[in-house]
Amino acid sequence: MTSRVTATVDLTAIRHNVGVVRALAPHSRIMAPVKADAYGHGAVPVARALENAKVDALAVASLAEALSLRDAHIQAPIALLEGVMSFEEAAQAVYEQLHIVVHDHWQIALLEKLPPSARLTLWFKLDSGMHRLGFPLADVPQLVAALQRHPGWSFAGWMTHFACADELENPFTAEQIRRFDDALQGIPGARSMANSAGLIGWPQARRDWVRPGLALYGCSPLPSVSAQSIGLKPAMQLHSRLIAVRQYAAGEGIGYGQNYRCQRAMRIGVVAVGYADGIHRAFANGTPVLIRGARAQFAGRVSMDMITVDLQNVPSAEVGDAVTLWGHGLPAEEVAPWASTLAYELFCGLTRRVDFRYLGG
Ligand SMILES: Cc1ncc(COP(=O)(O)O)c(C=O)c1O
Structure with missing residues (x-):
């Protein structure tokens, strides 16, 4: 049968784009978002290509997305960007060795119901100004105390997300960076801030981990910087x-x-x-x-x-x-x-x- 509409996804382009990300942020680890079926590109084949390119972790929006990757034998660390919704999800996430991004106190309460022996890995997400998900910055001392109460929990780091990083002239990204840094001054733990726009447009946001999604698929989120000009190839x-x-x-x-x-x-x-x-x-x-x-x-x-x-x-x-x-x-x-x-x-x-x-x- 002749195909009417074909989406051809070139996995070599995705692996190439991982190389572009690495060149931009050589000292950062890469968490590659493959949520929403890898931005519509097909989560399993894309995740395999990313594993092959040795990204440090994948990221998804829901437990269901993570489980379908595990079903396909994807073994890389997978972060749940919205964390878990229930105790059952928390238990399953631990069983599947998923990394849980915790953005609210009700989620800490769920995790505290797990047996102390549970091998839990978590991120804390802070709200540095986007006002979508994340703990208020003033809660950092409480979060540090929660980690101290649970020495068995493995802490992956502190994360925040930018509201306006695609607008290079907008000073709010620098303000978010300042707020995040101030709130965490002197506090140990890896840092992660940059999505694609943060990675490309804001070098000071390339911290221990970067989390570029769109760039891996070969697009630039910045109207003023073409994908081609920074070597990205459309997948x-x-x-x-x-x-x-x-x-x-x-x-x-x-x-x-x-x-x-x-x-x-x-x-x-x-x-x-x-x-x-x-x-x-x-x-x-x-x-x-x-x-x-x-x-x-x-x-x-x-x-x-x-x-x-x-x-x-x-x-x-x-x-x-x-x-x-x-x-x-x-x-x-x-x-x-x-x-x-x-x-x-x-x-x-x-x-x-x-x-x-x-x-x-
Ligand atoms: C928390 C988080 N990090 C990173 C990303 C990747 O963003 P982008 O595709 O713009 O690079 C997203 C995507 O929405 C996200 O929600």
């Missing part, structure tokens, strides 16, 4: 194909609601990909795609199974041609703003109808 190429090419007269409307009008006699191509594959309906007229190495543009609304594109820049385009929605030559982070979103959401939004293929496994 995913999303392709479909042209299934019809038609000529229309000036003034004809295209697609649902006729929200695009031909300004002149135009060749319009129909591409077999739509919102049921994960191409948001919010994508505007003008969104770029690549055909035969040239840029064509969305012309008309995204429908469930198809998009329509203006072929003016690709006069030789014909039925059967491959169409790149994002990947080499067309970074996902450049496409995403056309639907008022980010590369993260494009990747995570791909549906089960997309065929995934893996290279370099």
Whole structure:
């Protein structure tokens, strides 16, 4: 069967991107987020590639995500970024040797119910200003006391998360770094602050551990720094194909609601990909795609199974041609703003109808 929409994930690109991260933060250990099915790239094959590239730990959002990696015999340390939800989850996390990120006192209370012999590894997450998860910085002495009460607990370190690290001109990242450092002054334990934007844009945030997600998938979260300029390679190429090419007269409307009008006699191509594959309906007229190495543009609304594109820049385009929605030559982070979103959401939004293929496994 011919594939309609294919996401080709190049695992050698992911391993290469680990090398880029290492070169940026040579003295840091790497915790690689593979939550949300490795940002839509496929958690198990990506985790295997990351293990192969010898990252120091993986990170997921939920126990279920961690268990599916353990089921696939992924043995690397795995951090649960939101910690555990119940005593049962705590017990299972310990059994599977997961590293629990603890962000609130109710989670400490759960862990204290475990038998003293439980071999528990935990991080403490501090809220340095993002105001999502994390203990208030003033709670640090209480957390130190909790560690002293439980000498059997293995403490991995202190973590915080940035709110605005993708905005290089925004002083709040430096403020978060200052608050975190002040709260932990003189207190032992590894430190971890940087997501991809922190790693790339804020060298002073590269501490004992970095936690870049998006960068490992080959994208830059910083509008002012392209992935290519720092050597990152996009791991995913999303392709479909042209299934019809038609000529229309000036003034004809295209697609649902006729929200695009031909300004002149135009060749319009129909591409077999739509919102049921994960191409948001919010994508505007003008969104770029690549055909035969040239840029064509969305012309008309995204429908469930198809998009329509203006072929003016690709006069030789014909039925059967491959169409790149994002990947080499067309970074996902450049496409995403056309639907008022980010590369993260494009990747995570791909549906089960997309065929995934893996290279370099
Ligand atoms: C706690 C934490 N650390 C690191 C990351 C990785 O962020 P990014 O993909 O922007 O590098 C995330 C992602 O949301 C996160 O929640």
